[in-house]
Amino acid sequence: MTQLRWGLLAAGTIAAEFAAGVDESRHGVLTAVAARSADRARDFATRFEIPKAYGSYEDLLADPDVDAVYVSTPHPMHREWAIAAAEAGKHVLCEKPLTVTAADAEEVIAAARKQDVFLMEAFMYRLHPQTRRLAELVSSGAIGEVRAVDVTFSYDVEDAEVERLGDLALGGGGILDVGCYCTSLARLVAQAALGVDVVEPEEVTGMAKLSASGVDEYATGLLRLPGDILARLSCGFRLAQEDGIHVYGSRGSITVPRPAWIHALRKPVTSQIVMTPHDGAPEVIEIEASQGLFAREADHVATHIGDRQAPELTWAETLANMRTLDRWREAVGYGRPS
Known part of the structure; x- marks a missing residue:
């Protein structure tokens, strides 16, 4: 079991629900949040007592203190930022659907496999x-x-x-x-x-x-x-x-x-x-x-980080x-x- 330091990519409604969940988890801690607006990121960080707030996703992915990234951007942006997170060496939990099409999902999975990082589609149910x-x-x-x-x-x-x-x-x-x-x-x-x-x-x-x-x-x-x-x-x-x-x-x-x-x-x-x-x-x-x-969900990711896939939400399942x-x-x- 790993203590994961989470970075949140986007600061919307579902990100707020996940942030509250990380606060209640046994093996996660909120480290950073990024939004397209620096003011919005700072407001979100204040709300959840997150140490770092970034006005760009790239800055968060460059943060060495972030182990895992939660992607909750609009659907068409999932592919781009899930791949970017994997290429930055971050483990990835991406909101459902993983991408807009199966072809895009294959690209995200290929990036996770190449970079040897954990990837899971966030079907929390x-x-x-x-x-x-x-x-x-x-x-x-x-x-x-x-x-x-x-x-x-x-x-x-x-x-x-x-x-x-x-x-x-x-x-x-x-x-x-x-x-x-x-x-x-x-x-x-x-x-x-x-x-x-x-x-x-x-x-x-x-x-x-x-x-x-x-x-x-x-x-x-x-x-x-x-x-x-x-x-x-x-x-x-x-x-x-x-x-x-x-x-x-x-x-x-x-x-x-x-x-x-x-x-x-x-x-x-x-x-x-x-x-x-x-x-x-x-x-x-x-x-x-x-x-x-x-x-x-946050604890499930921590449990299976070493497996790179979650047994109930494998890449084949996605x-x-x-x-x-x-x-x-x-x-x-x-x-x-x-």
């Missing part, structure tokens, strides 16, 4: 005990042979965020913003059911409501996964839906009414999984989380998910204005 318990139930055969999974992550964004999420140049749209959780979770269920490390869909189809600029405001996807497991996905940033996970098997079903990615479960609270056999009453399984989700997102966006006509 994968580390939550709820997610781990769901995978255990599926792999144990608790509901028999898995046949279908439904996943929904969809919301109606506040007006202040519409400009960013609706901007094609910024990698906007629901699929990249939250649909990536849906593909990740559906694939995880199939992997647990089949007892394999990584799966990709055999078929991908979908439809979406596209904006005038060509980003998906809300979308549906249908995946045929190995083993004839069908996944139905719903996501969006302009349509409030009831988030949830439903897994259907030959002997019963599993429901996760509040998935680990929702804001309320980022704190160390109790969540639930409901398992319903075809021939019995529902069983409510309570899941205790003893650590905040971002603190858990690439499989990125390729699935590419295919879903192609299916709905992403980038072609309505």
Whole structure:
């Protein structure tokens, strides 16, 4: 286990959540923050008592006191700065999606491999005990042979965020913003059911409501996964839906009414999984989380620094998910204005 000195590349909302998590972690310390505005970096540093604030990302990457970098820039900038961080010899935790396309993700992974640094895509929900318990139930055969999974992550964004999420140049749209959780979770269920490390869909189809600029405001996807497991996905940033996970098997079903990615479960609270056999009453399984989700993520990176990859979020896992997102966006006509 290593005591990691963290540098934050960008000072937005998600960076603030991660910074609070590092403060609560067992094996991390906040060392520096960088923003495009020096004033913004200083304000952020004051808020979280971070010793160093930089008005450029390059200055932070040149700091010898920074061991690991958390990249939370807009999506299209992930590739550039994750590669720059690796080339500076820094370990990298990069917000999801790792990049905008699978091809870009391959370049980031190649840089991490060449520079021999740790790299992980920040799908923090994968580390939550709820997610781990769901995978255990599926792999144990608790509901028999898995046949279908439904996943929904969809919301109606506040007006202040519409400009960013609706901007094609910024990698906007629901699929990249939250649909990536849906593909990740559906694939995880199939992997647990089949007892394999990584799966990709055999078929991908979908439809979406596209904006005038060509980003998906809300979308549906249908995946045929190995083993004839069908996944139905719903996501969006302009349509409030009831988030949830439903897994259907030959002997019963599993429901996760509040998935680990929702804001309320980022704190160390109790969540639930409901398992319903075809021939019995529902069983409510309570899941205790003893650590905040971002603190858990920071400690997970520290634990696996020497491995260069995290076992639950390997580079192969990231690439499989990125390729699935590419295919879903192609299916709905992403980038072609309505």
